[in-house]
Amino acid sequence: MSGQEMKTRVEEDVLCSFCGCLCDDLVVEIEGNKVKNVRHACRLGASKLMGHERIRTPMIRKNGKLEEVSYQEAYDRAAQILVNAKRPLLYGWASTVCEAQKKGILLTEMVGGILDSTATVCHGPSILGIEERGLSGATLGQIKNRADLIVFWGCNPAEAHPKHGLRYSTNVCGFFTPEGRKGRKVLVVDVRQTRTAKNADKFIMIATGSDFEVLSALRMFVAGKGEFVPEKVGGVPKEELFEAADMMKAAKFGAFFFGLGITHSRGRSKNVGNALALIAELNAHTKFVVMPMRGHYNVAGIGQVAAWETGFPMSIDFSRGTAYFNPGETAACDVLSREDTDAVMVVASDPASNFPRGIVENLAKVPVIQIDPYENPTTLLAEVVIPSAIAGVECEGTAYRMDGLALRMKKLVNSPHPSDEGVLNGIIESVKKLRGTEAEAKAPNEASA
Amino acid sequence: MISGRTLAQGAWCESKMCDDFTKAASLCFLSEGDFKALNLSGGRNVLVKSAYGRVVMAPRIDKGLPPGMIFMAMGPWANSLVGPDTGGCGTPQFKGIEVDLEPTDEPVMDVRSMFTNLRGAKT
Numbered sequence A: 001m002s003g004q005e006m007k008t009r010v011e012e013d014v015l016c017s018f019c020g021c022l023c024d025d026l027v028v029e030i031e032g033n034k035v036k037n038v039r040h041a042c043r044l045g046a047s048k049l050m051g052h053e054r055i056r057t058p059m060i061r062k063n064g065k066l067e068e069v070s071y072q073e074a075y076d077r078a079a080q081i082l083v084n085a086k087r088p089l090l091y092g093w094a095s096t097v098c099e100a101q102k103k104g105i106l107l108t109e110m111v112g113g114i115l116d117s118t119a120t121v122c123h124g125p126s127i128l129g130i131e132e133r134g135l136s137g138a139t140l141g142q143i144k145n146r147a148d149l150i151v152f153w154g155c156n157p158a159e160a161h162p163k164h165g166l167r168y169s170t171n172v173c174g175f176f177t178p179e180g181r182k183g184r185k186v187l188v189v190d191v192r193q194t195r196t197a198k199n200a201d202k203f204i205m206i207a208t209g210s211d212f213e214v215l216s217a218l219r220m221f222v223a224g225k226g227e228f229v230p231e232k233v234g235g236v237p238k239e240e241l242f243e244a245a246d247m248m249k250a251a252k253f254g255a256f257f258f259g260l261g262i263t264h265s266r267g268r269s270k271n272v273g274n275a276l277a278l279i280a281e282l283n284a285h286t287k288f289v290v291m292p293m294r295g296h297y298n299v300a301g302i303g304q305v306a307a308w309e310t311g312f313p314m315s316i317d318f319s320r321g322t323a324y325f326n327p328g329e330t331a332a333c334d335v336l337s338r339e340d341t342d343a344v345m346v347v348a349s350d351p352a353s354n355f356p357r358g359i360v361e362n363l364a365k366v367p368v369i370q371i372d373p374y375e376n377p378t379t380l381l382a383e384v385v386i387p388s389a390i391a392g393v394e395c396e397g398t399a400y401r402m403d404g405l406a407l408r409m410k411k412l413v414n415s416p417h418p419s420d421e422g423v424l425n426g427i428i429e430s431v432k433k434l435r436g437t438e439a440e441a442k443a444p445n446e447a448s449a
Numbered sequence B: 001m002i003s004g005r006t007l008a009q010g011a012w013c014e015s016k017m018c019d020d021f022t023k024a025a026s027l028c029f030l031s032e033g034d035f036k037a038l039n040l041s042g043g044r045n046v047l048v049k050s051a052y053g054r055v056v057m058a059p060r061i062d063k064g065l066p067p068g069m070i071f072m073a074m075g076p077w078a079n080s081l082v083g084p085d086t087g088g089c090g091t092p093q094f095k096g097i098e099v100d101l102e103p104t105d106e107p108v109m110d111v112r113s114m115f116t117n118l119r120g121a122k123t
């Protein structure tokens, strides 16, 4: 490589494509065509941007072994699997950009399949709860500038969204919150003492699976009906809950963040509904907003794109020729556990790791197509593996932050691989070609009949 | 049993085929009391069983955990214990699963071995 190419350049205001915080203050040093150093990112973001071992070429499984093929061969094979399937499932979509998500929805509609996102094993219940109850929302910027009470319920940003506190919530100094952490109160509710809980002014440890009851007790206190609350709820003495409710009512601007502690435990979407009701009722006393702590950097994006393209946020079944949404029936885990799908395409995600084992066993029974920059356990089950460029590092695109703000991801270096959007376009063209040849093959018979 | 993100698991989660991911995601955290009661010191592993499956993990103490509760990093090991039912909302119950624990000398499976029994998982 020449000296010119090895020159280091510095990109500022780079977005991090790891978690839903979508931090946009990273400084990346690039040497030649390689990311050399990442500043201002947390450990999760730095690890992502610095890069890991990649899938190098497209592969198709032949006699049990993955063998290298060209991109075109991989597109054709993927198209063949999807066209031949009665009800393919096209799953993932959280760690890619909106442009690719849009193509994914188009492809799903073309092949009459089901589109589902990783939200269904994450904040799916939040989306259902929000649909039922509505949400009093705000941007993270408003929270930074105004919130004097931060509540973290069933979430652990210290490990899952490490810069959340520094940029948006507990520790950041804002316009009306110039003192940062000193001027704010932090309340943490969880079933274990997390790292986040250690930074709290008040930590309430509740029994596993008691979120619904504890939220109901708080609603009683907020409504002034504390005398009906039992002495202990979810293992927590009544007085402690009274204090927590008081703390919330006394805030000038409260922000309630919740995580998978609520959505993954007993009650799931009903827990979320109850939390949203509590926040709605608090608004009779003060200003309170609520937000799910979205995990993957663009899991909010697939919800948005799917909603504007189909009317539904996830678990969308096109097999009837029109969009149909019924999680519990059309979600990825449901169709796989019923063995109601005969091919799965996985884009930017790893269901083999993230689904319950029994469901993974069913996934292994059907042909799997994987589009991803990295090898992961899903690769071990895949028939077709198509490597793609990393969005936000090797190609640009749009992503939605957890508060619904659309931000533009930058391209920092070149990639030998096409973007997810490029790969999906390739498969769409192959599907058209295949359908065209099928139609041509049928046409003479029809003419003679 | 509850499962969730840890910093180490997150940092390796796009490099899942390496040993560091196995090390980060195959840990089972227990309260100090439970760790002692199960006699897990001396590098022994712990066998965790639920109604849906079994898995061997490396035990660690987490002082933030109450007795009777274990925490695992999300991933294939923890998911060996999770059932498929979504309760009508599309999401399996990943947290609040009843499990039994016992010390074991069985080794922790690495990520590839976790999938070798499944079709096609050969490379």
Ligand code: SF4
Binding pocket: A016, A017, A018, A019, A020, A021, A022, A023, A040, A041, A042, A043, A044, A045, A046, A161, A162, A163, A164
């Ligand atoms: S908090 Fe999230 S978005 Fe921000 S740097 Fe860390 S991983 Fe990236």
